[in-house]
Amino acid sequence: MACAQFDGQVVRRDPEIRELLDRFVGVRIVQGNGMDLSLFQFDYDMSFAVFFLNADRTIYGRYGSRSHLPDEAHLDISMTGLAEAMKAVLALHAQYPANRDSLRAKTGPAPPYPVPEKMPGLMGKYRSELREGSPEAISQSCIHCHQIPVARMASHIRKREPMPSRLAFPWPMPEVIGLGLDRSRRATVKRVAPGSAAAKAGFRQGDDLRFLQGQPIISIADVQWVLHRAADTDTVAAEVLREGEQRRLTLTLEDGWRTKSDIGWRTSGWEYRRIALGGLRLEDVPEAERRKRGIADGAIALRVDYAGKFGKYGAARRAGFREDDVLISFDGRSRGWREQDLFFHVLKTKKKGDRIPVTILRGDREMELVITVQD
Amino acid sequence: MKRAIAVWGLLLLLTAAGGGQDAVLRETDTNFSQAGAEDHWIYNDLARGFAEAKASNKPMMIVFRCIP
Numbered sequence: 001m002a003c004a005q006f007d008g009q010v011v012r013r014d015p016e017i018r019e020l021l022d023r024f025v026g027v028r029i030v031q032g033n034g035m036d037l038s039l040f041q042f043d044y045d046m047s048f049a050v051f052f053l054n055a056d057r058t059i060y061g062r063y064g065s066r067s068h069l070p071d072e073a074h075l076d077i078s079m080t081g082l083a084e085a086m087k088a089v090l091a092l093h094a095q096y097p098a099n100r101d102s103l104r105a106k107t108g109p110a111p112p113y114p115v116p117e118k119m120p121g122l123m124g125k126y127r128s129e130l131r132e133g134s135p136e137a138i139s140q141s142c143i144h145c146h147q148i149p150v151a152r153m154a155s156h157i158r159k160r161e162p163m164p165s166r167l168a169f170p171w172p173m174p175e176v177i178g179l180g181l182d183r184s185r186r187a188t189v190k191r192v193a194p195g196s197a198a199a200k201a202g203f204r205q206g207d208d209l210r211f212l213q214g215q216p217i218i219s220i221a222d223v224q225w226v227l228h229r230a231a232d233t234d235t236v237a238a239e240v241l242r243e244g245e246q247r248r249l250t251l252t253l254e255d256g257w258r259t260k261s262d263i264g265w266r267t268s269g270w271e272y273r274r275i276a277l278g279g280l281r282l283e284d285v286p287e288a289e290r291r292k293r294g295i296a297d298g299a300i301a302l303r304v305d306y307a308g309k310f311g312k313y314g315a316a317r318r319a320g321f322r323e324d325d326v327l328i329s330f331d332g333r334s335r336g337w338r339e340q341d342l343f344f345h346v347l348k349t350k351k352k353g354d355r356i357p358v359t360i361l362r363g364d365r366e367m368e369l370v371i372t373v374q375d
Numbered sequence: 376m377k378r379a380i381a382v383w384g385l386l387l388l389l390t391a392a393g394g395g396q397d398a399v400l401r402e403t404d405t406n407f408s409q410a411g412a413e414d415h416w417i418y419n420d421l422a423r424g425f426a427e428a429k430a431s432n433k434p435m436m437i438v439f440r441c442i443p
Contacts, residue, residue, distance in 0.1 A: 007406050
């Protein structure tokens with residue numbers, strides 16, 4: 001079940017949420033144009049997301065998470081999980097405004113641009129309203145949510161500013177800190193990865209995560225929000241319910257924690273590929289093939305799965321790269337990088353026009369090629 | 376009198392044009408158009424959602440959905 005099917009179930013008022021929905025004012029928004037970016041901060045790479053608000057604009061919580069490609073996008077959401085989140089929102093609404101202070105940090109800081117159509121790259125191309133006329137006219141005039149982070153990234157590249165890691169690795173899933181949460185609950189711990197930040201903090205399977213940094217948690221998306229706002233090194237206060245008892249835990253986020261996020265599924269990932277890799281899509285060479293080709297453990301081995309053909313997406317192809325080439329060195333480094341590490345390295349340390357030396361294997365032959373950073 | 380009629384006529388035309396656009400938009404949003412859910416969702420009108428939430432003292436559930 002992809003996001004589209006899930007959305008269909010929601011809009012048709014699935015029996016699991018029907019009675020709950022009657023206790024909400026349901027609003028469906030299908031355009032990014034005019035979106036108040038100071039209020040509606042969510043993972044813009046998703047094509048389906050839910051916001052729960054009070055009429056005074058206080059945010060009760062968010063719902064909708066994603067960490068996979070479209071055909072597996074359902075793995076992070078469930079109708080039962082949405083129903084649980086809605087029940088939690090109703091409880092928060094019943095306590096409001098006594099709990100207002102605990103909800104304040106669910107609203108983010110004001111972004112540099114108030115609405116998408118004022119952002120560089122979108123300004124002048126889009127208006128605050130959709131164009132009238134045919135479905136094509138409407139579609140072409142619609143700002144799609146994923147264009148928002150892309151515009152921000154492009155703005156950094158154009159200004160030759162290093163990319164903040166929060167922008168490059170947005171909305172970390174709890175798995176990044178070793179916390180596997182049950183998608184059919186609000187935020188119940190299903191598994192804890194040994195040795196992870198979550199394990200070191202003392203999380204256990206079955207813990208109900210009730211508060212993070214003092215904010216009531218209604219969903220996995222709420223956990224992502226707190227992680228998204230956390231600094232590159234930080235501590236996060238957690239409160240869990242364990243066997244009926246409240247316990248306080250402290251998560252320690254160490255330098256580089258955010259970069260463990262898998263960003264390969266993101267629509268904006270193609271923008272990274274254009275900027276940093278001239279339009280190459282790379283995949284890890286499987287272990288068996290690494291051994292067969294004599295590639296050492298830990299060495300970079302990234303196969304060109306696809307090389308773009310047109311415009312800026314075809315830059316690497318025009319520079320000589322082909323499908324099935326295997327990158328074994330990138331900018332002088334030959335160990336320990338995945339595709340997204342290359343993105344981050346380029347976005348953090350390079351500027352438009354910089355030339356990056358790349359060593360590839362084509363068959364058994366080693367070749368030197370160059371990728372030029374684009375905007 | 377003629378002026379008042381002209382203003383009313385213009386308003387009617389604008390309303391009809393707006394309704395037409397809205398109808399095309401809803402048709403493009405196939406999940407919505409196939410669901411027959413008009414009575415249960417406020418469609419692409421956040422201001423109306425806020426007003427209704429204030430009047431009814433209900434929380435809002437806002438679904439953001441990108442259409443093709």
